[in-house]
Amino acid sequence: MRRLVIKIGSNIIADSKEGLNIKRISSLVKEISYLHDSGFDIALVSSGAIAAGMRKLGLKKKPGDIRLKQAAAAIGQSNLIWAYEKCFKDFHKKVAQILLTREDFSDRKRYINSKNTIYTLFSYRIIPIINENDTVAIDEIKFGDNDNLAALVSILIEAERLIILSDVDGLYTSDPRYDQNAKLIEYVEEVTDELEKIAGGSGSLIGTGGMYSKILAAKKASDYGIIVNIISGKKDGVIKSIIEGKTIGTTIKPKKERLSSRKLWIAYGCRTKGNITIDDGAVKALLEGGKSLLPSGIMEIEGVFDIGDAVYCLNNKKEKIAKGLVNYSSTELEKIKGKKTKEIENVLGYKYSDEVIHRDNLVIL
Numbered sequence: 538m539r540r541l542v543i544k545i546g547s548n549i550i551a552d553s554k555e556g557l558n559i560k561r562i563s564s565l566v567k568e569i570s571y572l573h574d575s576g577f578d579i580a581l582v583s584s585g586a587i588a589a590g591m592r593k594l595g596l597k598k599k600p601g602d603i604r605l606k607q608a609a610a611a612i613g614q615s616n617l618i619w620a621y622e623k624c625f626k627d628f629h630k631k632v633a634q635i636l637l638t639r640e641d642f643s644d645r646k647r648y649i650n651s652k653n654t655i656y657t658l659f660s661y662r663i664i665p666i667i668n669e670n671d672t673v674a675i676d677e678i679k680f681g682d683n684d685n686l687a688a689l690v691s692i693l694i695e696a697e698r699l700i701i702l703s704d705v706d707g708l709y710t711s712d713p714r715y716d717q718n719a720k721l722i723e724y725v726e727e728v729t730d731e732l733e734k735i736a737g738g739s740g741s742l743i744g745t746g747g748m749y750s751k752i753l754a755a756k757k758a759s760d761y762g763i764i765v766n767i768i769s770g771k772k773d774g775v776i777k778s779i780i781e782g783k784t785i786g787t788t789i790k791p792k793k794e795r796l797s798s799r800k801l802w803i804a805y806g807c808r809t810k811g812n813i814t815i816d817d818g819a820v821k822a823l824l825e826g827g828k829s830l831l832p833s834g835i836m837e838i839e840g841v842f843d844i845g846d847a848v849y850c851l852n853n854k855k856e857k858i859a860k861g862l863v864n865y866s867s868t869e870l871e872k873i874k875g876k877k878t879k880e881i882e883n884v885l886g887y888k889y890s891d892e893v894i895h896r897d898n899l900v901i902l
Contacts, residue, residue, distance in 0.1 A: 539576055539577045539578065539697065540577065540578045540579075540580075540659075540694060540695065540696045540697055540698075541572065541577050541578070541579045541580070541696060541697070541698050541699075541700065541780075542579075542580045542581075542582060542687055542690050542691040542694070542696045542698075542699045542700070543569065543579060543580075543581050543582070543699075543700045543702070543776065544581075544582040544583075544683060544684060544686075544687035544699070544700070544701045544702060544754075545565065545581060545582070545583045545584065545585070545702050545770060546584050546683065546684075546702060546703065546704070546770065547584035547585045547587070547588045548704045549561065549565075549702050549703075549704065549770035549771065550562050550565075550583070550584075550585050550588075551585060551588035551589075554592075555592065556588060556589040556590075556591065556592030556593065556613070556616060557585060557588070557589050557616060557617065557620050559620055559623075559624070561771070562620050562621065562624050563624045563627070564773055565702075565770070565776070566621070566624040566625050566627075566628065566630075567628065568773075568774065568776045568777050569581070569664070569776065570625065570628035570630055571777060572776070572777065572780060573630060573662075573664065575780075577780075578659040578694075579664055580655060580664070580665050580667060580690060580694060580696070581621070581664060581665070581666045581667065582667045582668070582683055582686055582687040582690055583617065583621070583666055583667070583668055583683075584668065584683045585613070585617045585668075586609075586610045586613040586614040586616075586617045586668060587599065587606060587609045587610050587613055588613065589612070589613030589614075589616040589617050589620075590608070590609030590610055590611070590612035590613025590614075590616070591609050591613070592613075593609075593612045593613065593616075594608070594609055594612065596609065614634075614636070614668065617666075617668070618632070618634045618666060621666050625664065630664055631661075631662070631663045631664070632663065632664045632665070632666050633658050633663050633664070633665045633666065634665075634666055634668075635651075635654070635655070635665050635666070635667045635668075636667075636668055636669070636670035637651065637667060637668075637669060637670060637686065637690075638669065638670050639808070642689055642693070642802075642805075642806040642807070643806060643807050643808045645802065645807070648693070648802060648806055651693060652693050652694060655693070655694050656694070667686070667690055668683070668686075669683060669686055682750045684701060684750040684751045684753070684754035685750065685753065685754050685757070687699060687701065687754060688753075688754035688755070688757040688758045688805070689757070689805060689806065691758045691761070691763050692757065692758065692761045692763070692798075692801045692802075692805065692806075695761075695798065696758075696763055697763065697764065698763060698764045698765070698766065698780075699754075699755070699758045699763050699764070699765045699766070700765075700766045700768065700776060700779060701751050701754065701755070701765065701766065701767045701768070702768060702769070702770025702776075703748070703751065703767055703768065703769060703770060703786075704769070704770065704771065705748070705769065706721055706768065706769045706785075706786055707721050707722065707723070707767045707768060707769075707785075707786035707787030708721070708722045708725070708732075708735070708736060708748060708751075708752065708767055708787040709721055709722065709735075710722060710735065711735070721786075721787070722735075722787055723784060723786075723787060723788065724787070724788050724790070725755075725787060725788065725789045725790060726790050727759075727790070728752055728753075728755055728756040728759065728789065732752060733749065733752055733753070736748040736749045736751070736752040737749045748767075751767055755767065755789040756789075757805050758789075758791075759789050759790065759791045759792055760792055760795070760796060760801070760804070761791075761792075761795050761796060761801050762791040762792055762793070762794075762795030763791050764788065764789070764790070764791050765788070765789040765791075766779050766785070766786055766787070766788055766789075767786050767787040767789070768785050768786030768787075769786065796900065800900050803847065803860060803861065803862060803898065803899075803900050804860060804900040804902070807847040807862075808847065809840075809846075809847045809848055809849050809860065810840055810841070810842035810843075810846040810847060810848060811838065811839050811840020811841065811842040811846070811848045811849075811867055812837075812838075812839040812840060812848060812849045812850075812851050813830070813835055813837070813838060813839075813848050813849070813850050813851065813863075813870070813893070814835070814836045814837035814838075814839070814851045814852070814853065814855070815830065815834045815835055815836060815850055815851070815852065816834050816835075816836055816853065817852070817853065818834055819831070819833075819834025819835070819850075820834075820852050820858060822834065823850065823858065823859055823899070823901065824858065824901060827896065828896065829891075829892035829893075829894060829895045829896045829899065830850065830859075830861065830892060830893045830894040830899065831877075831878055831891065831892060831893060832870070832873045832874055832875065832876050832877075832878065832881065832893050833875060833876060833877050833878070835870065835874035835875060835893065836853070836874070836875070837874075838867050838870050838871050838874060840867060841867050842863065842866060842867045843866045843867075844863065844864060844865060844866055844889070845862055845863070846862065846863060847860060847861065847862055847863075848860070848861065848863055848894075850894070850899075857902050858901065858902060859894075859899055859900060859901050859902055860899070860900050860902060861894035861895075861898050861899035861900065862894065862898040862899075863893060863894055864889050864890040864892060864893060864894065864895065865889060865890075865893055869885060870893065872884050872885060873885065878891040
């Protein structure tokens with residue numbers, strides 16, 4: 538498998554005067570085309586639509602109003618895809634535009650359809666350029682930033698590597714913009730809470746994500762066994778060098794045991810509709826015994842959800858320990874919580890399953 542996802546942030550290709558930095562885009566396209574000629578399937582996750590639209594609207598700073606932001610995205614998206622189309626044409630490459638919302642990942646059918654569309658484009662040697670559909674996205678369906686989108690796309694298409702282009706060389710021990718003694722962290726064995734704290738902070742005024750969002754994205758992708766590289770997007774030749782095996786920027790090691798595509802969708806794709814608080818015995822059964830969740834271990838139900846919806850499993854400290862798809866609605870669970878499996882039919886008058894969440898539909902967090 539030779540499949541890459543390359544994430545390009547708006548701070549890499551935006552220009553305060555022109556909207557988009559065509560020279561920089563052309564330079565990146567040259568490298569990407571070289572890899573494409575080498576046999577890689579490549580998907581680009583590119584920001585920049587709002588930045589391009591800001592110039593046309595005469596805005597000097599990123600709008601805070603959601604309607605103005607959506608208008609800027611609508612105006613700028615055509616500029617963004619035109620810029621890529623023009624630059625890739627110089628290297629005899631064809632591109633396709635794909636705009637996604639969070640719902641395209643939450644809904645299983647739309648998730649599979651998105652995957653099939655991208656695979657079909659790959660079969661025709663076309664490079665998909667993916668962005669969030671900011672024109673229609675609202676808080677409830679937004680990814681938050683394109684780093685998160687890039688991680689989800691990497692998982693969706695089962696990529697072997699995710700390359701995130703940043704405005705710095707990689708992850709540092711502290712913010713290099715303010716600390717001259719900051720040191721580059723070249724290799725990350727595992728994304729820990731401590732590492733997340735190091736990466737904490739906001740990004741540029743143009744983009745929505747900082748290093749923190751990149752580390753969270755890397756955590757998602759590495760869970761699936763995907764190598765993640767965070768490198769500078771302002772230097773020529775770095776993408777090619779990474780593929781050739783050179784040590785550049787920060788590399789996040791993938792986990793050896795990757796989750797299945799379905800379990801990754803449960804963990805990161807579908808949105809939760811509620812919480813189920815479980816007792817210590819159920820926690821032990823899930824974490825140590827590899828068991829399914831039974832109604833006898835349920836203490837409390839929060840939220841309104843239906844059969845097949847995703848919920849979090851919480852311990853008695855309200856900490857998230859697992860996520861899964863339920864076999865019963867919240868209304869039904871209120872009636873059978875704390876009951877033994879043999880009592881389900883007597884209480885409800887019917888029984889779908891012995892398990893509230895089957896192990897095959899459960900992911901330990």
